[in-house]
Amino acid sequence: MDFSFSTDDEAFRARARQWLAERLEAPGAPFADLRPTTGGEPPGHRRRLEWERELGAGGWIGLGWAEGTLTRQVVWAEEYARAQAPASLGVVGEHLLAPTLLRHGSPAQQQRFLPGIASGEEIWCQGYSEPGAGSDLASVRTTAAPDGDGWRVDGQKTWTSLSQWAHRCFVLARTEPGSHRHHGLSLLLLPMDQPGRVEVRPIRQLDGHCDFSEVFFDGARADHVVGRPGDGWRVAMTLLSFERGAGMLGRQIGFARELDTVLAEAARTGAADDPVVRERLTRQWAELHTMRCNALRTLGTAEPGSAAVAKLLWGGWHQRLGELAVRVLGPEGATVPGHLHSDVYAVTEAQQRMLFSRADTVYGGSDQIQRNLIAERVLGLPREPRPARPQRP
Template identity: 75%
Template sequence: MDFGFDAADEEFRARAREWLTARLGPGGAFADLRGVKAPDDAQRRRAWERELGAGGWIGLGWPEGSLTRQVVWFEEYARAQAPDPLGIVGEQLLAPTLLLRGSVTQLERYLPGIASGEVIWCQGYSEPGAGSDLAAVRTVAVPAADGDGWLVSGQKTWTSLSQWADWCFVLARTEPGSQRHAGLSLLLLPMEQEAGRIEVRPIRQLNGVSEFSEVFFDEARAVDVLGEVGEGWSVAMTLLSFERGAGMLGRQIGYERELDAVLRAAANSGADRDPVLREALLQQWASLQVMRANALRTLGTAEPGTAAVAKLVWAGWHQRLGELAVQVRGLAGAFADGAAHGVDDYPLTVAQHTLLFSRADTIYGGSDQIQRNIIAERVLGLPR
């Protein structure tokens, strides 16, 4: 597509930058959250979500907002080193799906809480044995005996932000005996239930952070169905289509900052004089330029395999960067720098944090193997 920013976009950029600087810059009310990745202080992070909502920065793309304005916001958000938002699942996944597949009543019920930053959502998709193969879902839901909603039983895993979420949308099997894509429904349920109905068990990762969890449902009550009963697979695929979009360009601003830090470290340690490392660093820089150009080229398109290609490219790129971040520091890369970028007994350096977290990049959001299958079947026309 012919992508560019006009004068109105640049005026919007200046306003966004000024707003972010006033809050995250020196003396700002949220300066302590600048550069924060892991949501350790839930109350502060919730306060930030409400601040975004009050400023009108949540839901810029609803229902068909300016694509360039969305890109501008994500870029400036990344440049300001604003904290990873707690409301990302509700804003960028559920809300666009509600606008396409939800009823008027559902829009009136759920969108205001997301837009204000008051209500945090999580996504109940992956299960043990049903991660990238989502159609293998075994969580079940049966109609409540009192006729009020559905009772959900089963286990979800790798559920991002679930220990802070107020609501969850859950893909569950509502037709007994159904298999694969048939008989599924996307159910909406509050995370606050009677004792024992929902149990959240945080999963501690290699970097010491626990933003993922296992979630166990024992006849937890779902109060709504998004789409028709039995059409869960179609609704779930609609939702996943929003997973990669304008936000990818903001992510690349963060990647650029991380790469700059690695380049500075290489210069400080003398690693940039090693021809092999210098070539690897140059390839990372060039790949980032290609990644951005491709993201701009495909923004707003629905070409088969576009999202799969983008996921493969950035996941592999970020893993290589994590390896280089530690490698260019030589032996010093194995030691902490006295600043705890992990939690508790994990005093990780920023480089070590990048290395460890990036191990998951080729798995979450669809593993590399699944992305290659999508490209093979839907783009190249190869047999299953």
């Protein structure tokens, strides 16, 4: 297959690379402090919001929304990763909600929400996972009932990225009393600024960061439902299918950079002289290139199971890289640089990579769930036995 880009795509790549360099890499660049290579404390959310609006003003948000722009979305994702640009605060709105609204939303919803996402002015978070409904998303217990021209939402979500900064949230809730599993769900849109009705509790991690939060809804008001009420499962699955699109190719640029770092450390410590380590490093390199070819092959197609296969591939690959990142350091990889009496568990970059990668095979749909999807929906194998629901008295 031909995996090359057209002349127009390469010209677009040059423009994207120049725009990013002028703002992040050139001497005196206005957003140079946002790159991780500068070190120091991570930038605050206000600074990241300024960057989001800069992206919007440059017309770089929403490249994949129109037909015929898929390759440009890929090019932009790759260049964004190469420039080590900051993680986007608008990623949930741009890559998940916006394509879903274009597929299932009403014209009024598209006119209301797409401009705010495209300008970088309105940040979204995703209300899916709950304490008892992570990979098994159909077990959600958050409920919503009609309330005038909107919905009253009650329940709890967890592991909600960006929620402490988001302006709005899309929430999967059960809107039909007595319904079970995939039935009777709806995808609702609600504002986060509802004092006393929406509470965000950041989850503090051992390294002191708060990347996720718990979100509690106590009579929160949702003002929109995407698609038909009760059809939320189909809408939610459409949304998740966008999670592993063109952005996956940009993520692989970051993976390649991480692999280069591990290779350099293996050479520095002498671990590369171990034939077992060399074989594992070679396998990581070969698998990364295979993932890229597979991502390009399935990009923009409706090939059944392609998203599940992609998740299985990169989740396991990144987890194995995290293990290697610490192994090649030897005893150095087992020591913690932080103070013994500090309440913050300081770790090195390699240790952080290893620890965070443990979640790669769980979040976004665990490996077990992905294998079930492939087995049942692609290979046509018998469904996995499920325990019978207890009968109500």
